[in-house]
Amino acid sequence: MPKRLLKYKNYDIHSITTVAGLDATAPRYNANIVSWVMTTDMKATVVAVALYKVDYTIELVRASGILNVNLLATDQTRLIRKFGQQSGRTSDGRAIDKLKNVPFALDQRGCPYLTEAIGYAQCSVMHSTDAGDHELFICEVQKQIVLNPDKEVMTYAFLKEKKLVRG
Numbered sequence: 341m342p343k344r345l346l347k348y349k350n351y352d353i354h355s356i357t358t359v360a361g362l363d364a365t366a367p368r369y370n371a372n373i374v375s376w377v378m379t380t381d382m383k384a385t386v387v388a389v390a391l392y393k394v395d396y397t398i399e400l401v402r403a404s405g406i407l408n409v410n411l412l413a414t415d416q417t418r419l420i421r422k423f424g425q426q427s428g429r430t431s432d433g434r435a436i437d438k439l440k441n442v443p444f445a446l447d448q449r450g451c452p453y454l455t456e457a458i459g460y461a462q463c464s465v466m467h468s469t470d471a472g473d474h475e476l477f478i479c480e481v482q483k484q485i486v487l488n489p490d491k492e493v494m495t496y497a498f499l500k501e502k503k504l505v506r507g
Contacts (some may be wrong), residue, residue, distance in 0.1 A: 346492030
């Protein structure tokens with residue numbers, strides 16, 4: 341039994357994909373794992389996304405103001421380690437290609453999305469605010485695309501059951 345109330349919640353698991361430097365010769369892409377994504381209005385046209393302040397992804401989101409929220413499926417567990425347990429940059433600051441060997445495509449804005457995810461929401465940042473060790477990004481949902489409707493949603497409980505995260 342969890343000792344803290346919020347550990348009882350069964351969050352859906354997402355990957356945030358983003359890009360910066362579209363005006364440069366080599367755009368910078370990155371992806372990470374998040375569980376704190378929620379709609380904030382009745383029409384699901386605004387979402388709040390919590391990003392860990394030290395992640396490379398947050399740097400790119402701040403620079404570009406765009407991101408995609410990818411809803412992960414249970415057959416994508418390999419992404420937990422790849423996106424969630426390694427940084428998008430080396431200790432000397434060089435970027436790592438976390439999307440290497442991961443099926444993805446670019447939306448019309450040039451932002452990556454995961455083609456094997458259940459789907460994704462194209463978002464643009466409206467504003468952000470400090471939220472402890474995370475920064476909370478309030479984003480306008482520009483488009484929602486369902487790619488693989490028959491897949492099962494990956495949840496926090498699923499990851500605990502598979503021993504991919506600690507409880």
